[in-house]
Amino acid sequence: MVLAQLGGSISLALRQMNDATIFDQKVLNECLNNIARALLQADVQFKLVSDMLTNIKQIVNLDDIAAGHNKRKIIQQAIFKELCKILDPGKPSFTLMKGKPSVVMFVGLQGSGKTTTCTKYAYYHHKKGWKPALVCADTFRAGAFDQLKQNATKAKIPFYGSYTESDPVRIAVEGVERFKKENCDLIIVDTSGRHKQEAALFEEMRQVSEATKPDLVIFVMDSSIGQAAFDQAQAFKQSVSVGAVIVTKMDGHAKGGGALSAVAATKSPVIFIGTGEHMNEFEVFDAKPFVSRLLGMGDWSGFMDKINEAVPIDQQPKYHEKLKEGKFTLRIMFEFVQNILQMGPIGQFLSNIPGFNEELMPKGNEKETQAKRQRYMTMMDSMTNEELDSCDPKIINESRIMRIARGSGRNLREVMEMLEEYKRIAKMLSNISALTGLTRNLSAQATSNAFPPQMLKLMGGLQNLMKQMGSTKDMMGMLGGGKK
Numbered sequence: 001m002v003l004a005q006l007g008g009s010i011s012l013a014l015r016q017m018n019d020a021t022i023f024d025q026k027v028l029n030e031c032l033n034n035i036a037r038a039l040l041q042a043d044v045q046f047k048l049v050s051d052m053l054t055n056i057k058q059i060v061n062l063d064d065i066a067a068g069h070n071k072r073k074i075i076q077q078a079i080f081k082e083l084c085k086i087l088d089p090g091k092p093s094f095t096l097m098k099g100k101p102s103v104v105m106f107v108g109l110q111g112s113g114k115t116t117t118c119t120k121y122a123y124y125h126h127k128k129g130w131k132p133a134l135v136c137a138d139t140f141r142a143g144a145f146d147q148l149k150q151n152a153t154k155a156k157i158p159f160y161g162s163y164t165e166s167d168p169v170r171i172a173v174e175g176v177e178r179f180k181k182e183n184c185d186l187i188i189v190d191t192s193g194r195h196k197q198e199a200a201l202f203e204e205m206r207q208v209s210e211a212t213k214p215d216l217v218i219f220v221m222d223s224s225i226g227q228a229a230f231d232q233a234q235a236f237k238q239s240v241s242v243g244a245v246i247v248t249k250m251d252g253h254a255k256g257g258g259a260l261s262a263v264a265a266t267k268s269p270v271i272f273i274g275t276g277e278h279m280n281e282f283e284v285f286d287a288k289p290f291v292s293r294l295l296g297m298g299d300w301s302g303f304m305d306k307i308n309e310a311v312p313i314d315q316q317p318k319y320h321e322k323l324k325e326g327k328f329t330l331r332i333m334f335e336f337v338q339n340i341l342q343m344g345p346i347g348q349f350l351s352n353i354p355g356f357n358e359e360l361m362p363k364g365n366e367k368e369t370q371a372k373r374q375r376y377m378t379m380m381d382s383m384t385n386e387e388l389d390s391c392d393p394k395i396i397n398e399s400r401i402m403r404i405a406r407g408s409g410r411n412l413r414e415v416m417e418m419l420e421e422y423k424r425i426a427k428m429l430s431n432i433s434a435l436t437g438l439t440r441n442l443s444a445q446a447t448s449n450a451f452p453p454q455m456l457k458l459m460g461g462l463q464n465l466m467k468q469m470g471s472t473k474d475m476m477g478m479l480g481g482g483k484k
């Protein structure tokens with residue numbers, strides 16, 4: 001995935017900092033230099049990187065941090081905050097309102113994915129109960145209207161355009177007027193692009209904008225444009241009042257750091273990302289979970305969203321309390337995996353879990369993982385309820401390990417590996433929780449909305465779990481524990 005390499009390099013820099021026995025200015029400088037190098041290599045603009053380092057250094061003055069405070073955590077928090085700050089300059093300049101006609105104009109270079117994104121945007125809102133419509137004011141590229149027409153028809157979105165009219169302003173105005181009369185509440189105007197930034201393009205954009213008076217102008221940017229992103233985004237911003245950014249082709253192999261630069265240049269947030277050519281390959285963009293993923297901390301909210309649906313609400317309070325108290329038990333771990341397994345492609349899902357980025361979950365591991373499930377089940381079967389519900393793996397002493405191994409027909413090493421994996425995840429979850437302040441800072445209501453539902457489902461019932469889960473090593477593979 002785009003930016004995966006950047007995420008990997010940043011998390012490596014943080015890991016190296018965490019592993020250093022003595023933590024001093026030298027270790028801090030090395031960590032910050034490594035992060036700066038990673039950002040620059042990912043095409044983030046030089047000035048942005050240098051400003052970010054200055055800010056972090058100001059926040060993290062080692063001499064000023066009182067003894068007893070966890071300096072490493074303060075640094076991680078500062079890095080997290082700074083990256084979020086770059087990516088999230090606040091709300092878009094305009095918020096759409098259902099039932100009230102809004103005009104949204106799309107701008108961007110040719111080939112950036114503008115036309116495709118217009119339809120994705122319309123389709124996204126259509127699914128949410130809006131009444132969108134598409135206007136093709138791109139008279140520059142032959143075939144643009146056909147493309148929009150084809151996409152719009154597929155998505156069942158009304159459209160307007162012309163094969164003969166060459167004046168984009170006229171088409172835009174006619175289209176907007178028509179759809180206003182038809183009570184559409186989201187009128188999307190697709191404009192022409194050019195291969196490069198040209199005066200003619202900007203002039204045309206200005207005229208369309210003046211004539212249609214859009215409530216929001218969205219700048220569409222291809223994620224692979226690299227260091228040129230800042231200047232390109234700035235040039236668009238100077239011509240029309242860009243209020244939001246959509247970054248496309250995030251599914252490609254580009255470095256993607258340009259997205260950060262575009263946000264800084266337009267001072268407008270990224271609101272969606274395109275992750276493929278198809279209509280539904282379009283995701284709402286939220287800076288915090290994105291940066292979490294970038295830093296290898298996983299995307300908690302994405303993860304929670306995915307498992308949220310399946311959880312019995314009546315069980316929420318119980319698990320809410322358990323998690324708030326930091327009670328991550330072996331039973332939770334197993335049911336956690338069980339539910340992950342029920343939720344579609346494991347690799348994609350795991351990428352949402354804190355700590356499990358693509359490097360920890362190499363391709364090919366999945367198959368192996370599936371094959372090991374049966375062994376998990378048998379080992380779980382040999383544990384007592386007390387063991388499954390405890391947060392203290394020490395209660396499973398040597399003789400119990402031997403007993404579990406014997407009872408499940410597995411070897412000692414496999415049982416120990418499972419327990420090690422449990423400890424690793426428990427530690428990781430406590431780190432994540434501390435770092436994001438997740439359980440600590442959420443209100444009871446917010447927490448019960450986010451956490452318990454999934455965890456409940458995760459826990460679902462041991463019987464069920466036994467049927468569907470596999471063995472210990474399986475879990476290790478699934479959770480990336482076997483790969484360091």
Ligand SMILES: Nc1nc2c(ncn2[C@@H]2O[C@H](COP(=O)(O)OP(=O)(O)OP(=O)(O)O)[C@@H](O)[C@H]2O)c(=O)[nH]1
Pocket residue numbers: 108109110111112113114115116117138141144147191192193194248249250251252273274275276277
């Ligand atoms: N992989 C991938 N391809 C995309 C994405 N968004 C758009 N594309 C593809 O990018 C190519 C260009 O997209 P268009 O929508 O035609 O680009 P455009 O900016 O409207 O181009 P002009 O109309 O010429 O200005 C098409 O082949 C799209 O299918 C994306 O998120 N991921």
